[in-house]
Amino acid sequence: MPERPSLTLVLGGARSGKSAYAEGLVTSRPAPWTYVATAQAFDDEMTERIALHKARRGDGWTTLDALLDVKEILEALPDGRPMLLDCLTLWLSNQMLAGRDVEAESGKLAACLSRPRGPWVVVANEVGLGIVPDNALARRFRDAAGRLNQQVASVADRVVFMVAGLPMQVK
Numbered sequence: 001m002p003e004r005p006s007l008t009l010v011l012g013g014a015r016s017g018k019s020a021y022a023e024g025l026v027t028s029r030p031a032p033w034t035y036v037a038t039a040q041a042f043d044d045e046m047t048e049r050i051a052l053h054k055a056r057r058g059d060g061w062t063t064l065d066a067l068l069d070v071k072e073i074l075e076a077l078p079d080g081r082p083m084l085l086d087c088l089t090l091w092l093s094n095q096m097l098a099g100r101d102v103e104a105e106s107g108k109l110a111a112c113l114s115r116p117r118g119p120w121v122v123v124a125n126e127v128g129l130g131i132v133p134d135n136a137l138a139r140r141f142r143d144a145a146g147r148l149n150q151q152v153a154s155v156a157d158r159v160v161f162m163v164a165g166l167p168m169q170v171k
Contacts, residue, residue, distance in 0.1 A: 005080075005116040009152050011126045011170075012162030021160070021167055022084055022121045023057060029082040029119055031060035036073055036083060038066055038091040053086070067094045071112045079117045088124035088152065092145055106148045114155035124149050126161070 008025060012018040026033050035057060039046065054063070066073045070091055077083055085091075088109075095105050113122065128146045133139045153159050159171035 005118050006120070006157040007113055007116045007152075007155065008119075008121045008158040008160065009149075009156040010121060010123050010160045010162060010167075011149060011153075013126055013129065016162040017165035018123045018125075018162045019053060019086055020056065021162055021165075022086065022123045025121045026082045026084045026119070027060070032081065033061050034077060034081055034083040035061045035063045036066050036070060036085040037063055038070065038085070038087060038094060040067055040090075040094065066091070068098055068100070071109050074112050074120075077117065081118045083118060083120045084123070085120070086123040088122060088148055089127065089145055092148055093141070096141060096144070102144050103147075106144070106151060110148070110151035110155055113152055122152060122156075124152065 008022075010018050010022045010025075037053075039049070039053075057063075064073050066085075068091075070085065074083070074085070091109075092102065092106070095102050113120070125145065126149065127142050133142055153171065156171065158169070161168045161170050
């Protein structure tokens with residue numbers, strides 16, 4: 001009997017082990033796996049991060065770049081395909097940089113994620129645990145990220161919070 005589609009949200013801070021843990025969740029299923037990438041390489045450091053992620057994943061993955069239109073890509077995935085979306089926080093940055101209506105786009109994405117058609121895993125940064133940013137743009141971003149994380153967590157079957165490489169089951 002096939003397993004019902006599910007959504008897992010993996011949250012954590014920078015370098016908490018989110019992506020590696022999420023990749024393990026996806027690769028515990030039979031290939032092929034889909035990696036929906038939201039990162040843009042604006043500088044050498046980000047180019048290197050992206051290359052390290054690709055090298056760590058290895059074979060069996062199909063990578064789809066989704067800088068803005070993640071919902072459309074998710075809706076086109078085959079039923080039953082294990083998928084990793086990495087990450088919501090970078091997607092949110094892309095939305096803001098493009099001048100899009102962040103609240104509307106976040107709502108559309110959360111609605112799409114509420115209907116997974118396979119074992120779907122989504123990664124996001126928890127950015128609200130630090131000090132209050134000193135400028136309006138950073139505060140707006142932090143608040144939008146918190147709201148997006150809440151929306152996705154509310155529709156997720158499982159939520160994992162990563163701390164120092166260790167998964168903590170939240171939901």
